[in-house]
Amino acid sequence: MIQLRSVRKTFGPKVVLDDLNLDVKKGESLVVIGGSGTGKSVMLKCILGLLRPNGGSIKVDGEEVTNLKGKDRDRVMQRFGMLFQGSALFDSLKVWENVAFGLIQGRKMQRPQAREIAIEKLAQVGLAESSGDLFPAELSGGMQKRVALARAIATSPEIIFFDEPTTGLDPIMADVINDLIVECVKKLGATTLSITHDMASARKIADRIAMLHKGKMIWVGSAKDIDHSDNPYVDQFIHGRAQGPISMELRA
């Protein structure tokens, strides 16, 4: 469904994605793990067209998306949903307007009808109808994450990206979000690509796991094989050891 071939992205002299290859199959949940600053977010932004790669090809359902503009990009974007790391809710809009945003702006739906769907999606993530009239700043971090999830699934997209869905949440709330992700995605039958460094979250939502290190995929495999990958990098990462082949670059 999504195919990345030799994708390169550099910021000045710094190479962030170095001939990256990755395949996401239709209907699967792929989780990309990797340390901070290994290029996980940049990869997602390249696929979404928020950043333009310096080279390589990104295909969605066989269609090259790296050079799309205007209407064509909008058409491809309509198939995507995205949950941002910091939730990225529009703080000038009410919660329900946030959830309904893609329906009203992207799908040209009438406000009353969009509101109904928004309330329904909010219920799906465990939020009462009354919370729809609050502003995002009035919600806790966990609730904001739920609203962001509701917004990501509101247009019933075929492909959903999750950017560190559990970062900044307590372990229990993190697990609640993981459950919601699994449940919502199953209901929609969507293809998902998530990036995280939270192993508990990765184990819960992944069908397959890929590990990104220094701009390359160094391991891809089924989620249940992650504990016997025979890859010293993966082992170090999933056990969270400071010692090992991955040395933290403390000086940038």
Added chain:
Amino acid sequence: MIELLSTIGMVVLLFLIHVGKLAEFTALAVSHVVRPPFFPRLIAKSMLEIGYFSLPVVGLTAIFSGMVVALQSYTGFARFSAEGAVATVVVLTLTRELGPVLAGLMVAGRVGASMAAEIGTMRVTEQIDALTTLSTNPYKYLVTPRLLAGLLTMPLLVLIADIIGVFGGYIVAIYRLGFNPANYLSRTWEYLQTNDVVSGLTKAAVFGFIISLMGCYHGYYSKGGAQGVGQATTNAVVSAAIMILVFNYVITTLFFGK
């Protein structure tokens, strides 16, 4: 010597990069004025913010400017017995210069800064990326409504400021300097030409566009968290203020240059 030249070259290049970026940004934002969908609610909201909520601060600026011009010109002109020109001086200074420029500077501080801060915060919290993923063009949604609102609202605001300013001059002239009210008013109208007001309102429209443009541009390209947003806000106000003063001269030349 080489070092000096390379520094100069670097500064010139940086300047050209910014000019190019700004020109591209402006062209893109303006092109969305004529391309649907439009966002009338957002335009109205920005107009309210720029026009209505700026009224108190701009009104105060105008009334005191009018008062001080009356007082200054009276004491100054008394030296060559030209006190009778006070009414004309007040109305010309306000409509041509002080109305648009002072209102422009005040609104740049009030509205330009808040635009830069709002859009800058949206940038650093990924809300602008979120807009794109929700099939909404950020230029169309964030920038174009503000540019239109600035362009349309500032002339109205300045027209009101002109009236308030003339009223300020009137108060000082009548109650402090002892002018005859009817005489003062007829003097106000006597030498006022359409061009005086039109030039001021043209300035206002251009300044409104500049204020919105600078606020949006600096906010849109802000980066690096709270500090970046602070920097963007400062840049938006400073650059808008400088551009207002430069364009004030340019427009004056176009209207009255001989």
